[in-house]
Amino acid sequence: MESIEGIENLPKVQKVLIYFNQIKSLKGIENCKYVTQLSADKNQLENLNWIQNLNLLTEINVEDNNITSIKEISGLPLVKLNVNNNKITSLEGIESVSTLEYLDAWNNQISSLYYLRNQKNLKFLNVDRNHLSDIRQLLFLRELPVLDKLWLSETGKTSEPPSNQLCVDSIYPNFVIQALSQIDAYEYEVMFDRGPEYYSNTFDNEFRAKALETILEIPKLTDELIEELKKQ
Numbered sequence: 001m002e003s004i005e006g007i008e009n010l011p012k013v014q015k016v017l018i019y020f021n022q023i024k025s026l027k028g029i030e031n032c033k034y035v036t037q038l039s040a041d042k043n044q045l046e047n048l049n050w051i052q053n054l055n056l057l058t059e060i061n062v063e064d065n066n067i068t069s070i071k072e073i074s075g076l077p078l079v080k081l082n083v084n085n086n087k088i089t090s091l092e093g094i095e096s097v098s099t100l101e102y103l104d105a106w107n108n109q110i111s112s113l114y115y116l117r118n119q120k121n122l123k124f125l126n127v128d129r130n131h132l133s134d135i136r137q138l139l140f141l142r143e144l145p146v147l148d149k150l151w152l153s154e155t156g157k158t159s160e161p162p163s164n165q166l167c168v169d170s171i172y173p174n175f176v177i178q179a180l181s182q183i184d185a186y187e188y189e190v191m192f193d194r195g196p197e198y199y200s201n202t203f204d205n206e207f208r209a210k211a212l213e214t215i216l217e218i219p220k221l222t223d224e225l226i227e228e229l230k231k232q
Helices: 135-143 173-179 205-216 223-230
Strands: 015-017 037-039 059-061 080-082 102-104 124-126 149-151 189-191 198-200
Touching (some): 135 223
Parallel strands (some): 037 059, 059 080, 080 102
Antiparallel strands (some): 189 198
């Protein structure tokens, strides 16, 4: 199936499940005002046009498409958003979705977490395999008060980050939130100085001290720094 032509004849439909097709556009769905769930995984979508006025939409699953932007979700009452394995470069649009609890954005091209900073209800965040190469982006996670599951591995535009950056794997939210302001002791992986010195899930005191010293050098979120990180 290459389109959802005719769906406008189902104005009261609540769930649209159209995965594993060759659909390129959601045109027609704008007439389905009662839709609460959209699942269009494994299609050929390049955008989320036509969903802007679906004011009851709480769940979107569109993994394995060619989507580059999620601006169209702005203002929707979403609770769950799954955009794994697309070509998304920015989370712009999500800042005006105040109800979001679950965001799965694995394997995209996201380089900034700026637009997450007001997500007070976000509990689950997966940003594995993106372009988050600047450790200072983690400062935005301190503003997510109920986050309890975080996936943040294989990030960065290169496999060996510059010396002022960290490659973080299996990192827990409490570590991110607390270690940015005080010493903590969760498992993590850190790569320093582009060299062979690579530590994995260790509690070696010397290593931990070096890692935490690096993390604690991160500045506070000033307006100037926020603008810099936003543009990454």
